[in-house]
Amino acid sequence: MALRKANAEWNGGLKSGKGNVALGSGAFEGAYSFQSRFEEGNGTNPEELVAAAHAGCFSMALSAALEGAGYSPKSVKTEAQVSLVKEGEGFAINKIKLITQAKIADISKEDFQKQAQGAKENCPISKVLTGTNIELEAKLL
Missing domain, CATH: 2.20.25 (N-terminal domain of TfIIb)
Structure with a gap:
């Protein structure tokens, strides 16, 4: 691989x-x-890079799950919000929120939510982040 x-x-x-x-x-x-x-300086940071990786992974995983279930996704757009908080003497990522919007023809809201939840649980980046609370907000457009 x-x-x-x-x-x-x-x-x-x-x-x-x-x-x-x-x-x-x-x-x-x-x-x-x-x-x-x-703080709010110019440049990137590790948490932003984790957010980009998670958003990309989840979007692909959801598209694959939808396709596997017989749907034809037009688009899946995801924003990942990574929360970095002070914890003891250091810092920790305590939550990641995935906010996704998708365009898919002929899918019920219930099946879409089921597919989105499965993608959240099965995308490789979600799996590597299992010690973090991952929330999902999924919306059909």
Whole structure:
């Protein structure tokens, strides 16, 4: 199976330092800092990258589940919101909320919700994040 890679480099101390992350495919490279992670500075952060991975994985998993159930999805658009909170002396991701909107012909709301819930439970990124509360808000357009 496929092996995916990314790398990161951090230079300096926690608050005064800065870093860079890059995807192995070359599709993205960006700076990150204490400010971009814990405040409102410019750049990316690990939680934003987790959100992008989860949104992408879930959208594909839902499309696959719908197709497998005999539907023809036109589009699945997902936003993932990753909550980073102070926990003891450190930080933790305590919740991820998936907000998805989909265009699918001839599906009942009930079956759509069933397919969306199954995709949430079975996408590989959801599986790796099993220690985190994952909420789902799924809407048909």
